[in-house]
Every structure is written in C-alpha cells, then in structure tokens.
Amino acid sequence: MTTRGQIIRFVAVGAVNTGVYYGLYRALLTALPYVAAHIAAFTLSMVVSFFLTSYVTYRTRPTWRKFLLFPLSNAANFVITTAGVYLLVDVLGLASTYAPLLAAAAAIPVTFLVSRLIMLGPAARRTVPPPAPAPRAPERERTPVG
Incomplete structure (x- = not known):
C-alpha cells in the first residue's frame, strides 16, 4: 500500500464526506435549528468518515480503539483551520469568504498524518520498511595465545 495511493483515497473520502455532511445538514435543517443540525x-x-477512512483510505479493519481515537484527526483539523482562518483574515487581511478554503487545504497534510497514525498505529510513522538484520559472519575458531 503506497502513501501516494492513501493520500489520493484520503482526499476522495474527504470530498465524499463533505457531501455526506452537507446532505445530512440540509435534511436535518428541515426539523432542527441550524446549530443542532x-x-x-x-x-x-x-462516523461515516471513520468507516470510509478505515475501509477505503487505509484498507484496515475498524476497531473500537480506532473509532474512539478517530475524533482526534477532526480535532487536529479544527485547530489548524481555526488558526489558519484567524491568521489569513486578521493578520494577512484576506477576505473571510476565501480564508476557510485555504485553511482547510493547509490542514489536509496534518489531518492525513494524524488519521494514518490512528488507523495504522505506530508502524505508520515508517514510510519504508526497516532494514533486514545483517547476516552474521561465522565465528572463527579461537586458538589460545601463549
């Protein structure tokens, strides 16, 4: 499984999940106030994103542990996009209508890394497999000195 393939699938799952969110939001908006929706x-x-990320992006089995840790990837995204919007609008003077899009794009790499670590565990930190142990040279017979 290549990291490049995971990134492509991660972005695709994100696009699908955005549509899922917006569809649910619009449907719920008919019965709930906008904040509740x-x-x-x-x-x-x-929840949908967790299963899509598990099955599609990383092709791994979902577990309760991963499910409970998965919101951390959303928290990372929230912190980065919120700080990014503030920086872009209040510090750099960019229009508030476009700032969230740029901030969201900037958050993708960090969100990807956090979700990858959650879904694949510590092995996700390695991008290449560890080297195989070097073969040991045969022991020589030692002759006593002296």
Missing part, C-alpha cells in the same frame, strides 16, 4: 450532521458524518 450542524452538530448532528457533523457527528453522523464523522
């Missing part, structure tokens, strides 16, 4: 849609889409 947002929270419910966000929570439900995070």
